[in-house]
Amino acid sequence: MLHLHADRLIELGDSEPTNTELAHLGTCAECERERQAYRALRGLAVAEGAQLSAPLTSWDALSTALKEEGLIARKPSPVLILTPPAIRAASRPAPRRRQASDWALRAAAALFFLAGGVVLGRGVPADDEPRAAVAQAAPAPAVRTDAPVGLASNFSGSFTSNAEALAALYRAQREYERAATFLMTNNPVGDETQPDVYRARLAALDNVMQASMTALEDAPADPVLNRYYIAAAGARESTLRQLQTSLPPGSRIDSF
Structure with a gap:
């Protein structure tokens, strides 16, 4: 047949x-x-x-997918808020080598966030004396003098465990975030509408993303490092839009 x-x-x-x-x-x-x-x-x-969903070729599509999966907050915030993970009970310690590696990754990530904040912050340039004088003449904001419980003492002494040091690090980070938020809202120095400001921020964000990608090569599943990379990518996309709106009509961005 x-x-x-x-x-x-x-x-x-x-x-x-x-x-x-x-x-x-x-x-x-x-x-x-x-x-x-x-x-x-x-x-x-x-x-x-x-x-299958639409291809994630833009931050808008990517952020929507990440929000649905609960990886990023639905309401944007001026700074990335890092919630410390629950500290494992002492009765279930991780192996020494793995515990040390986990602590080192998280400590490095937190320090990386602080360093990134310095790069992306609104510090006064050393050669810009007139602006520095204006900033110093402005009324100084109230400074919180009551340090978090146990933080000041731990800075002057040694820690008894990695968990204690990591908890102190997170408390210090939260204080840094509060200060960064205040400066972002009240700092009179600089003109945020100038294209050069956005270009400098884009260059700094590129460095942050490159550092995140390098760290993720060694720890691709680390949630802290992934959040830094996602936050930097979102900030970069937003800065690109701000740069485009700050340029004269008809201008185009040839790089970035």
């Missing part, structure tokens, strides 16, 4: 056979079985394609 060609059976996976082909399929179990197999395969492909 002659059988239908394989290419034709594939076409019949999503099309209707002719009367002659239909009569053949009614008498040839082998051809009918292959046709049904192709139809089932096509159904799986269609179902799989329906589950």
Whole structure:
């Protein structure tokens, strides 16, 4: 018995056979079985394609997907707030080598955040004396003098455990975030609408993203490092939009 060609059976996976082909399929179990197999395969492909989302080629699409997965907050904040993970109970200690590695990664990530804040902050340039004088003449904000419990004492002495040092590091980070938020809102120095300000910020963000990618090569699943990379990518996309709006009409960004 002659059988239908394989290419034709594939076409019949999503099309209707002719009367002659239909009569053949009614008498040839082998051809009918292959046709049904192709139809089932096509159904799986269609179902799989329906589950695929649009390609994440922009920060807007990427941030929407990350918000749905709960990886980033739905409301933007001026600074990245890093919530410390729950400290494991002493009765279930991790292996010494793994525990030291985990502590080192998190400590390095926190220090990296502080360093990135210095790069992206609004510090006064050393050669800009007139602006520095204006900043010094402004009324100084109230400074919080009550350090977090245990923080001041730990700075002057040694820590008894990695968990204690990490907790102190997170407290210091929160103080840094409060200060950065205040400066972002109240610092009179600098003109945020100047394109050069956005270009300098983009260059700094590129350095932050490159450092994050280098760190993620050694620890690709580390949630802290991933959050830094995602936050830097979002800030970069936002800064690009701000730079575009600050340029004269008709101007285009040739780099970045």
